[in-house]
Amino acid sequence: MFELSHDHLDFRHLVRDFAAARIEPYVADWDRRAHFPTELVPAMGELGLFGLNAPEEFGGAGLEEGGFTYLCVAIEELGRVDQSVGITLSAGVGLGINPILTYGTTEQRERWLPDLVAGRRLAGFGLTEPDAGSDAAGTRTRAGLSQGRWTLNGSKAFITNSGTEITSVVTVTARTGRRPDGTPEISAILVPSDSPGLTVEPAYRKLGWHISDTHGLTFEDVEVPESNLLGQRGHGFKQFLKTLDDGRIAISALAVGCAQRMLEEATAYSKQRMAFGRPIGANQGISFQVADLAVMVESARLLTYKAAWLKDEHEAGRRGAGEVKQAAAIAKLHSTEAAMDATRIATQVFGGNGFMEEYPVARFYRDAKILEIGEGTSEVQRMLIARGLGLPA
Structure with a gap:
């Protein structure tokens, strides 16, 4: 049956000590100023927190057993000190790294994962829209394919880690056509953060999670190569x-x-x-x-x-x-x-x-x-x- 191993418990103490030294003394000030501590991300990367589920070839821990449990231990311990820092790791791995790791091509993985796993960069996941939250199938953002390039138009809302100075890419769900039964075909596309036509909207004034980076995104004729499709077309x-x-x-x-x-x-x-x-x-x-x-x-x-x-x-x-x-x-x-x-x-x-x-x-x-x-x-x-x-x- 499930239980935390001695290694998991030792790892808990490691993350707890890190949080006590690098987060606790500063978190009240960061929260008051709604400041995203960019310098904390590579420090978390050096501790290996972004690479717990990643293979060694991309700089990850290459854990054969219990990797996801290690991640949950890290998130719990960071969240015990500050929830915003905890969600930065949770979203950075679960929504940023894992989609590329799970569905990406060899080229996509080699391009994006080393920096993300090391904490040098962050990635976002553009799913929610102003009119499509729980009803994610109601996605309105569209991506048309022509002459080997996707052109995206639409908007996303409440996207974590999408507007930091170290954000490198956002995985975006978009309508790419219609299925034979008339339902929308939704695909996932990798959009680099410096793409022309991509606008990062001003940060939200939130009730909580003041330290977490959260923005809306607008796409106006954003073009990316056809090879930026993540996974199979229509499987988004x-x-x-x-x-x-x-x-x-x-x-x-x-x-x-x-x-x-x-x-x-x-x-x-x-x-x-x-x-x-x-x-x-x-x-x-x-x-x-x-x-x-x-x-x-x-x-x-x-x-x-x-x-x-x-x-x-x-x-x-x-x-x-x-x-x-x-x-x-x-x-x-x-x-x-x-x-x-x-x-x-x-x-x-x-x-x-x-x-x-x-x-x-x-x-x-x-x-x-x-x-x-x-x-x-x-x-x-x-x-x-x-x-x-x-x-x-």
């Missing part, structure tokens, strides 16, 4: 569904990091904060809430690492894709809703101080809501779980 929809399955486990790990930090903050505060001559943790009204946090963390972590283990087992040919898909949806639904509840409870434990930005719980409270939305909303997860149980679509 199938490809990004597979990408999202993996991403849901990663977001679940990010949520575990959030809930874990709330447990730590609420526990420490309940021991230190005095009211009526004794620590507030002596009151059942507080102690029961902290106990609930412990239950949330343990259940979310177990579901997350079960899903990660199944993903690694699937990669080794020992488990089916359907089992991973169901476990990913269950983990994502439970963990993200637990994280949202955990931030609310921790803020309540802190009382008035919880409403003050000088305390981390306020930042985590703001950051948590997007966990229930990104990589498939909670409603989408319930739909997937129901389908996995055999209920009618």
Whole structure:
């Protein structure tokens, strides 16, 4: 059965030490200024965080067993200190590197992966549009092929890692024609960040994830070579569904990091904060809430690492894709809703101080809501779980 190995646990301590030294002292200032710390990305690359799932030929770790679980450990530990940094890694690997690694040609991999795996560059994944979120099949961006070149027109919304000074490429889903049954043919195309006609819109003013880089993208007659098609033509929809399955486990790990930090903050505060001559943790009204946090963390972590283990087992040919898909949806639904509840409870434990930005719980409270939305909303997860149980679509 699944459990973290000694190597996984040693790796956890390595990432935790990195986060304590390189992120924790600066994160409140970065958040206040909505500053994306570009210099942190290559430092994460030097630690090997972007290459955990990549083969050695591209500078990756070349792990034969447990690679995805290592990634989830890293995301959890970064997310325990700051959710924005955690999503930078999660999106950088799951949405940036993995589509190219999984579906790319030899030439595409050799061109893009070494810099991405080393953390010298970042890549984005352009799926969501202003009118196509959960309904990803409603993509309106189009790509026409003529004389060996794709011409893209349209727009994307809420794209992570798409506008940094080290962003090199964005994988874009676009309509490339129609199928015989009349439904749109959707393909994935690699668009270099310096392509003429590609406009990176101003950064969003977000409720949370202030440190994370998030932009809209506009494509006006953007031309790229025909060879920039990622995977098979017309298979873009199938490809990004597979990408999202993996991403849901990663977001679940990010949520575990959030809930874990709330447990730590609420526990420490309940021991230190005095009211009526004794620590507030002596009151059942507080102690029961902290106990609930412990239950949330343990259940979310177990579901997350079960899903990660199944993903690694699937990669080794020992488990089916359907089992991973169901476990990913269950983990994502439970963990993200637990994280949202955990931030609310921790803020309540802190009382008035919880409403003050000088305390981390306020930042985590703001950051948590997007966990229930990104990589498939909670409603989408319930739909997937129901389908996995055999209920009618």
